[in-house]
């Protein structure tokens with residue numbers, strides 16, 4: 001399943017991001033993370049299979065991914081300013097979003 005692949009990329013890149021002290025490496029991981037987040041918008045989770053884009057649950061799921069993408073962008077902006085420590089604090093919001101949406105849809 002493509003969604004599972006994308007989620008694994010999210011998990012791998014968020015760990016690599018947390019572990020690096022190198023700005024270029026941080027940027028690279030965030031770019032891969034963003035790509036996977038955008039890609040996951042093209043899939044529906046098992047729970048929502050067969051539902052249409054108009055369905056409220058589908059909208060909520062997609063909204064969660066939009067928030068994730070916006071938050072990846074906020075983290076990236078800090079990295080681009082050279083503020084890696086601030087970026088790592090900001091990235092805790094990615095984990096919050098993950099927990100919140102996994103509770104609902106995983």
Ligand code: HEM
Pocket residue numbers: 001003004005007008010011012014044045046047061062063064065068094095097098101102105106
């Ligand atoms: C950085 C944030 C996130 C990480 C690291 C992450 C990671 C993962 C991982 C490792 C899995 C297990 C994949 C497998 O079963 O093989 C998973 C599953 C899943 N995640 Fe995430 N996730 C994140 C954010 C989100 C968000 C924001 C949503 C929804 C808006 C979401 C929805 C799901 C769903 C629905 C599944 C189960 C797959 C399915 O039902 O088809 N995840 N995630």
